[in-house]
Amino acid sequence: MIKIAGLTKRYGDRTAVDGLTFTVEPGRVTGFLGPNGAGKSTTMRMILGLDRPDAGTVTIGDRRYVDLPRPMREVGALLDARAVHPMRTARDHLxxxxxxxxxxxxxxxEVLELVGLTSVARKRAGTFSLGMGQRLGIAVALLGDPKVLMFDEPVNGLDPEGIKWIRELMRGLAAEGRTVLVSSHLMSEMALTADHLVVIGRGRLIADVSIDDFVRQGSDVLVRADDQDSFAGRLTELGATVRPDDDGGLVVTGLEPREIGRAALAAGVVLSELTPRRVSLEEAYMDLTRDSIEFQASAA
Incomplete structure (x- = not known):
């Protein structure tokens, strides 16, 4: 388990991480998401003791990383797969x-076999392709057979087979009861890999929720009904957010279709349409982080 409490890191007058608090639980893959510059890499570096926080604490199993006697046996991490001497062979590096x-x-x-590098174990790391280097970095993370694993952009440079392999590996590790934290910008992979999401923007926590609830919160229901104005008021009273649709219907968030149907029945309202519209993880993420994007390209 990784516990982060009130974590803050400043670089001069810039606050990279701002009072961040969350817990990474064992037995599930936690996706760590946020726009470029959100503070994800800085947070992961502070977990590993590579950067010192200005405030707050980070513990792994109730201890700081720097206090672990054999850190690789307890925590495995892939932050930069290029952090290897180019003249050293893969096997010698490990x-x-x-x-x-x-x-x-x-x-x-064992780990060379696990990541598929046995045939090139005696080759120098400097000759490796991007994907092979990534596999070597993953081997380093797995070397100590740790209970806690952290991966920063683990699919970078991998081919489709490699992407499927690392996805299944991470889910398998979590199924064994290990703590798995993975940072990625590929929403399609996070949708297939993560069980839980921690989303940050400008160094602050935006969401700490299961992936199903995260997507559900961004979904809505298209409703068409007789006497829509009064029915919209009734749905609002029940806690829903209601706005008009471009085609004359109502877009309802905060209530499930079954709840909307029961409300219509109780009010004697005839529904002509009740269509749930589930957004993708990417759509939900883009909507949530829209105001937290620090580096945004202009339209062509």
Whole structure:
């Protein structure tokens, strides 16, 4: 488990992370989302003790990362797959890390097999393609067989087979009861991989919710009814948000179709349309983070 409480990090007059609080629970894949510049990488670096927070705390299993006696046995992380000496072979790179964390050499060969690099284990990392380098970075994260894993853009450079493999790997690790935190800009992959979402913008928490609830909150129901004005008022009384549709109907959020139908029955209103419209994860994410985008291109 990763616990973040009141985490704040400033660089000069810029606040990169601002009072961030959330918990990454074991047994599920938590997607860590946010626009460029939102503070995701800074947060992950503070979890690993690479950056020191100006305020707040980060603990992994009730201890700071710097206090873990054998950190790779407890936390595996992929932040930058290029962080390897280019003249060192893949196997030697892993073996060096294993020796510093009292990890048996046999585990090196296991993870090389797991990530599909056995055939190139004796090749220098500097000759690797982007995808091969990414697989080596994933092998480093898995080396200590840790209970907590963090991945920053893990599918970067992977082909379709590799993307499917890392998706299934992360879900399998979570199913074993491990804590898995993954940051990505690929909403299509997050929709297939994550169980829970933590979304930040400009360093602040925007959402901490299951992926199903996140998408449901961005969905709506198209309603057409007799006496729509009075029915809209009734739906508002029940807690819904109602706005007119471009084609003359009502767009209702905050109530499920069944609840709307029951309200119509109770009010004696005849419905001519009741259409649930479920948005995609990408649409829900774009709508939620629209005001938090720091770097936005202008229209052509």
């Amino acid at each position: 073996l060096c890390l294993a020796q510093t964390n009292a990890i048996p050499a046999a585990r090196v060969d």
